[in-house]
Amino acid sequence: MHTSRWAVLAYVAIIIFGCLAAVPSVLPQGMREQFTSILPFKPVTLGLDLRGGSHLVLEVDGAGLQKARLNTLLDDTRRVLRGERVSASSARISGNAVTVSIADAADREKVLPKLQELATPVSTIGFGGAAPEVEVTTNADVVTLAITEAGLADRMTKAVEQSLEIIRNRVDQVGVAEPLIQRIGSNRILVQLPGLQDPTRLRELLGSTAQMSFHMLDQTADVTQPPPRGVDILPGANDGNKYPVESRVAISGERLDDAKVGFDQRTNQPVVDFTFDSLGARQFAEITRENVGRPFAIVLDGKVLTAPVINEPILGGRGQISGHFTAQEATVLSALLRSGALPAPLTIIEERSVGPNLGSDSIRMGLYTGLAGFALVVVLMVVLYGAWGMIANVGLVLHTALTIGVLGMIGSTLTLPGIAGIILGIGMAVDANILINARIREETEGGAGAMKALDVGFNKAYATILDSNVTTLSGTILLFWLGSGPVRGFAVTMMLGIVISMFTSITVVRLLMREVVVRRKMKKLEIPSLFGGVPHLPTISFMKRRFQAIGFSAFLSISSVVLFFTPGLNYGIDFVGGIQVEAVSKDKIDLATLRHGLEALNLGEVALQDFGNGQSVLIRVQRQPGGEQEQTAALNRVKDAVTTAVPGATLERTEVVGPTVSGELQRSGFLAVGLAMVAILLYIWFRFEWHFAVGAIAVLLLDITKTVGFFALTGVDFNLTAIAALLTMIGYSVNDKVVVYDRMRENLRKYKSMPFSDLIDMSINQVIARCIFTSMATALSLVPMAIWGGETVRSFAWPMIFGVIVATTSSIYIGGPILLFLSRWWKDREASRTTAQQPGTPAA
Known part of the structure; x- marks a missing residue:
């Protein structure tokens, strides 16, 4: 129990630092600014579901990007052929490549080096060096230019990076405060805009490629008939008319220098005034000089914005776009033109928005349910452990403060499921204190003095706390790795809560309890409940009723499987779109x-x-x-x-x-559950023995099926939040099993000759109080959230409460019988193998 003075000073420094980091998150706005101006701490960033705003995920159109690159490659190929005076008529796009038929061998020899120059090298990630963007091959008289995988990947990377900058420019120009714009994955962009409730205008702004060009109209073409060669029939953007537009681009939109909103002095209607750069101004002057009296079309993303008649030459490089715009539409169009064209179309594959009123309600509800859950846990600890429970509550207060402080320091975003993670973390942090107090009580009953009971109690509880927290942490890490959005926020708070609870329970609570024992010069450390002494350990024989327990559990699990198919789960839009x-x-x-x-x-x-x-x-x-x-x-x-x-x-x-995101979320959700079970199996196998691991997984499958049956029976949404509940329940269930298994392992070393069934009964009786008390604490922390937490967290809280009850009962009634069956089966198998190997044994 000795702790060096330097270690104590380090613990105090960590606590002070963490609590100061948490202060800005609980101060009013005015005081917060004063505090942050003195100390370099920032408040926790609230997610969009707490402060309102819009969340968009955009995906770069890979097929469109590849098509555009092939068209450019075809143009470059034809340019090379014309430059070498070779017929370019045979050049065409064939699948994912450009092919050219050149019958003359001399022409092929002359053209091939020029075509090889089109294969520019691109960097390759992970292999070093560079690879060609285009692979040029010959087969008889056919030359093929195929875009390589490295070329496509490089093109996609550049397109995403360019799109990021263009999106950032567009968002800045419409005046959205504190936007979050970042790349996710290889071809997606996340855009989060706090305070913007209706993303309709932004969707138009981000989803438009803004590929603008200027064309002459063919006045001889009939829009009701198939267009002649070199003419396209394009729809009007605002009037519903059709226009015969010449395919040849007169002026490219890249020549635009600026665009801004103005008002027509005659009609007072919003218009967009634009100016060309020096080259564009010369081209514009030349075209308007040569085509006086002809209509001139301004085309944006395949639609004609306006088609005015050129009345006179325009020499200043300035023009105007009018098309019965509203002021909002004119603002969006000018922002599009100023920021430039996107290199490829962007598709919005996921969109979520929350109004500011709902966000403020979520904050208030999260605060109230959190305080209510915390108060219930505090009362429970006082009831169970009296004055010693108050020391555990000090650890809980520090646990909560440090969690909030670390969230602020690492810049994590706090979401409503994140608040749920903090509340659940409080309930699960109690587990360590319950284990420690239970161990100290046992040592005191065994005749140990105060300091020895404290020392041995903490040492024996430490291994169990470590094992149970590692199993819970494994599922939470997978949830963070495979989850997205608010679910990852929940995983972050849970991971922090688990790690911080180890610090507060093992160090802070231990130091406080030791200080009380030393200062009061206690000879015996008794931990009574609020109502007096603690009864002796029960002597319930669980193994005698093992067949009834397993039969009832199997019946519930089979019924749950039936409910899974009929009526089935009520899948949320996360999974079905x-x-x-x-x-x-x-x-x-x-x-x-x-x-x-x-x-x-x-x-x-x-x-x-x-x-x-x-x-x-x-x-x-x-x-x-x-x-x-x-x-x-x-x-x-x-x-x-x-x-x-x-x-x-x-x-x-x-x-x-959309279908893309829903399919990915479904796969990642179920993959997380499967990987969590594998990770837990391997860890328990490593820490205990194989039959402990197999027994834990068998009981875990029974727990999961019952929880899935709860979803099917109640009709609660089965979405990403439900997956978070399922993974947390898996961690909690294994946490319970580890506590029981750890006691069995300890007793196996102590009572080597005791029958295994009696040892299992004794071990369960020794930890039954801990299992029930921990479940009560966890359930009490969740009850306020389940009742008043709102629709967002209800699909998490109620299944978790049910899962806690199921996990506790299975730890007491099901885990032991399955372990006994596996142990006996293995012993019988080993005995039969030994008998078969003895000399003189007759062959079967």
Whole structure:
């Protein structure tokens, strides 16, 4: 129990530093700014679900990027052929390559070195050196130019980097404060915009490639007939007309120098004034001089914005785009033109938005449920351990403060599931204190003095605490690795909570308890409950009822498997894709009118869920056929239908998950569960023996099936939050099993001749109080969140409470019998093998 003075000073410094880091997160805005100006600590960043805003994930169109590169390669190839006076008519795109047929061998020899120059080297990640972007090969008289994998990867990297800069410019120009724009994966970009509730304008801004060009119109072409060669029929962007546009680009949009919003002095309508650079100004002057009296089309992303007639030459390099714009549309268009064209189309594959009112409600609800859960845990510790429970509560307060402080220091974003992770971490942090107090009680009952009971109690509890926390941590790490968005926020807070609880329980609580023992010169360390002494250990024979326990558990698990298929799980949009909208009105919402308006959209299955005294409704629309763009279009139609059916309604939350993201989330969620079980199996096998590991996994499968049956029976949304609950329940369940197994391992060393069934009964009786008390603490921390936490965390809290109950009962009633069966089976197998190997044994 001796701790050096330097170690104590280090612990004090860590606590002071962590608590100071937590202060900015709990201070009002004005005091927070004063505090942060003195000390370099920042408050925890709130996620969009707590302060409101929009979340978009955009994906670079790889197919479009490849097509554009092939077109450029085809143009370059034709240019080389014309430069060497070789016919370019045979050059064409064939699959993912450009092919050229050159019959004359001399021409091939002459052209081939020039074509090889098109194969520019690109850097390759992981292999060093460089690889060609284009691979040039010959087969008889056919020359093939194929884009390599390295070339496509390099092109994608550059496109994403360029898109990042263009998106950042566009967002800055429309004035969104504190945007988060970053690359995720190889071809995706995350855009988070706090405070922007309706991302419609931003969606138009980010989803448009803004490829602008200027073309002459062919006045002889008939838009109702197939166009002649060199002419394209393009739709108008605002008027619904069709225009015969010459395919040849008169002036490229790259020649634009600036664009800004203005107003037409005659009509007072918003317009966009633009200017060309010096080369563009000369080209513009030349074209307008040669084509007076002809219409001139301004084309943006394949649509004609306007097609004015050139009345006179324009020599100043300035022009104007008018097309019956609103002021907002003109602002978006000018921002698009100023920031430049995207190198490839961007598809919005995931969209989520939360209104500021809902965000503030979430903060308030998270704070209230957190305080309520914390208060219940504090009361429980005082009831169980009296004054010694207050020392454990000091550790819990420090645990919470340090968790918030570290979140602020590492710049992590706190989400509503993250708050749930902090609350759950408080409940699970109690486990270490319960283990320690239970061990100290046992040593005291065995006749140990105060200091010896304290020393031995902490030492014996330490290994169990370490094993149980490692198993919980393994599932949480997988959740962080494979999860996304708010679920990763939950994983971060859980990981921090587990690590910090080790520090507060093993160091801070130990030092405080030692200080009390020394200062009071205690001879005997008794830890009574609030109601007096503690009864002796029970002597329940669990193994006698093992067949009934396993039979009942198997019945519940089989029933749960049946429920999994019929009626099945209520999958959330995270896994099946689709649209989810939460609408709030000051008056009671007429669901029949709203349902009629939504069904008239013919979007497939539409589900309405009424809550909030009839003034709030959750609308779910199935995933639409097609890709991500169809989902976005359907969302706009749903929004219009809601505002029409419920005048004055506000859309507090919208979510759109396309087929790409939903499929990935489903795979990663179930992969996380599978990998968590494998990691736990290997760790328990390493720390104990193989039959302990197999027994833990067998019991864990029974626990998981029952929890899945709970989801199917109650209809609670099975989404990413549910996966988080399932993984946390797995960690908690194994935590319970490790405590029981650790006691069995200890007793196996102490009572080598005791029958294994009696040893299992004795071990379970020794830890049954710890299992029940820890479950009570964890459940109590979750109950306020389950009742008042709102829809977002309800699919986490209720399954976790159910999972805690199931895990505790399986640790007491199921884990021991399965371990006994495996042990006896292995001994019988070894005995039969030994008998078979003895000399003189007759052959079977």
